[in-house]
Amino acid sequence: MTAISLTHLVANSIEAWGHVRPLVTFCARLVKMKTDLYVTLLTTTVMFERLIREAGRSFDEGDESSQRLRIVCVGPSADMVGDGLIGPMWKALAAEEDLICQQTGISCNALPAPTVAIIDLFALENTGVVRAFSGSSVKIYSWWPGLTYYGLYEFGDVHVGGLGNIRVRAEQESRQSGRPYHDVVKEIFFTKSGNLVRLPSLPPMYDYEIHPQDFDIPDEAIVKFFPKVNEVVAMTDGVILISFQSWEKEAIQATRDWMTETGRAVYTVGPLLPTASKRKAVANEKIQSPESACIQAFLDETLARSGGYSLLYISFGTIFFPSKTSEKLWAFLDVVMELDIPFLMSRASPRCVVPEEVKEKVKAYGKGLISAWIPQQMVLDHPATGWYVSHGGHNGLTEAIVSAVPLIMWPFVGDQPVNAVLVTDVHKVGYELLREVRSGSGLRKIFRTGYTPIGTIEAVKDEARDVLRRAFGEDGKEKRTRLQALQQAALGDWDEGGASRRDVTAFLASL
Template sequence: MNLSAPDAHLVSFAFEAWGHTRPLIAFTARVVKTRPVLVTMFTTDAFYDRVQKELSRSFEPGEEAYRSRLRLVSIAPGNTFEEEPLNEAFAAAWRKLLKGEDLVCTKTGERFPTALQPNALVVEFFSQGPIREVRASRGNKVKIYIWMPNMLAAFWRTCGPEDMGGLGDAHQKVTEEAQRTGKSYEEVAYNMIFCGSGKVIRVPGLPPMYDYEYHPQLFSFLQQMGGARFTESFETLKLADGIISVTPESYEREMVRATRKWCEENSKQVFVVGPLRVSGPNAAAYEKELSAASADAEAFLQDCLAAYGEKSVLYISFGSFFWPTENPEVLWTFLDVVMELNIPFIMSHASPLATVPDAVKTKVQTYGKGLMAAWNPQQLILNHPATGWFVTHGGQNSVLESLTAGVPQIFWPFEGDQPLNAVNMTENFDAAYELVEVRTRYSDKPIFRNGKKPLGTLEAVKAEARDVLTKAFGEDGARKRERLLQLQHEVLSEWDEGGASRRGFMNFLDSLRA
């Protein structure tokens, strides 16, 4: 395959959050396969091997020339929650690009020679350091696009203007409150971003919610991470030239309209490009390599298909980071009900914070219809005919993977966009269930849309689990599945000729040369 020489250079950078990085990999792979664009993707040593395998899923045999346009460069050992070292590593690598010096991968030692000067950057919405570095070094000569791998509504709640349900200029508000009260900036920022006071929040396209409904779980690690990294996002958004969102328009129609209106008023571009699916022989093969449990999972699903039929298996996963650390007995109580109802299940516990007691492992082994592993091949599981329902934290990546696979969800949200995805799928589309008795934070406060207060007991968790699981695998669940399949059709059509995501993607490529 002979390809024309690249005439644009795109740099991409996402921090160590797999739900953020995975769709960015798919996006950049589409870029190099569609136009003569050189892509330099920065990552960390800790993520390098996983990113490399995920990249391999996007290229089939005969597409090696396309793959050569995408350079994967680790720039630091990496730690998601030590932001400053990553910012410094980005700045050093960026300056080398501008000087025409070779880049050296810190993971492999591979050298990448002088290439085209970068003319565009795709970067996380809370990456203030890289954004300021680029503006300081290249002014407006490099276009900066904010990467939004989460639900648009959640982004605007944290980083958007107040008339869209957002916090507005949170940095200024935090600074003023810290000066007024004598509290530290970090403490005030955490309280503003992650705590609720009972204020009713109205975000375009979603039912009104109390602010504390955005934070349904105790998760002390958020305090370690802090809220300060989010408070300047509204200001850095102003420095950017545009937004790239992985949400499908049909999933957030009203919010997409509101986003386009805001961007138009502020001379910015918005490119809606979701969902970013990876398919083909290599996609399936390399996903199996990402998980040591792939063979066991596939065999388990095949056995369940033969013994119990289609849509019989429950898949449980809270993604690569979240876990009920403060009250894990809630999860084991839920799992007891799954086994009581004789439902075969696969459970992932990929979070570095996850621990599974020996007593639980023994119970599952005795049950004989459960499979537990730290990292399971999620797309393989969701696309298998034996899989019936997905208990999920509700991160955007998981929601879209489940939606495009046609598997309905039972939401157990923690933070970020998860509570909003739960409300969107349950209230707006009536295609899912949400567990509320599993809430461990603000569990004594009512839910705005129905006035219900969780009881906060393990007996209430059991009762809700029995009710939801019985409905899910019964007639009510079949009705919700039909509604999900209608939404699936709309979402998948976004990439058809004339679809919103195809248009958004092509418009983005055109912008690289504008």
């Protein structure tokens, strides 16, 4: 094909909305900022249609830069990782051949071979495919779709406070002890002895507090990719962090220091939210929920009946849910209704099963709504919304900060417990249900308070009453005011001269 003076970047994420949603938003920003850049986002069948709609939230009518973002389906995945599926597509891209979208059957015109790839840190085989096929001719950046602190702790080198190369450690221990590799890996990740974890500028925590809920992570994740993330990140040319300077400055700097040791780059790109007009962004979000009209009406009715900041929004995202202790959530809802607080709850997680008894209570209450899929940014931007009960996933937390909706944290695993500490102890913009909703090893002594949770239903209700009364009282107003200042700082990270704007400009200049 005839050489064209343009740059071609390829992006890929695992099959998880919290990973791929910010990635498509970032890709949209890139093509809007660099007029000679084409981006091909490779995704799986499950995510394809949703990503098409989500991408539309970043482009207004007539924005021709949208034509330089191509979302191409590689086909169905047998698991949420989809590893290795990009192989045939990558070979076609490298050979400057047309691509056939496996969802639509439409042929995508050939482009110059890609010179840059952004690949999810958990998409291990896909990273290997690109490196093995294209060698050093393609720069690979690891996409970190969550809190930077978490990436450092779980997947960083030992000398920066991380767990290091878990695969090598587990294989050595397995050979020496005769124990199965799978068991050794689970022990490294989840069997905690009560050692103190000290992360930059955070209060110390016991290691078991990093997993305060008894939540099953699929064995496939534990064995297939968790142990190998550290060494795969080591083969990349740098990392792209979806977090932002005003949220976790110290962790970002620690990551820069770590990568600088090997001459690799770190780019911070958050907060990542759609860039189209509010009307277009909201419209494209609404069409992703068949219940959006009902939810909009419920929000408007709540505002008229109960006033601004009166509604409690509850969501544990698309994966997490307190399924092993769901009775604690229903007890929490009892207190919400007892205190006459209007609420809207998402049940998007497949783990969420609402008992008939709870449905009847909510119906009789008349000020609550439980929905399968909620247009979250629409809810957070609505003047009726006062507080957000969240598991602490980084995308939902980012949306809450940008909408200045303070948080009540109910974390499980991953980056969520550290986000809860940032919310409560560092930025002081919310509360954590710190004691009684914990389960499993989380019911052990809490370092920050010295308290050992009881975990009974009555204890859950007592804590819920205390937190909710403070949230909807004067203390909550102070936290909202503090969050509004943080909101402006976060938005400022993308203003001219802001930290994320500078980093993304530097990234584009390096292409």
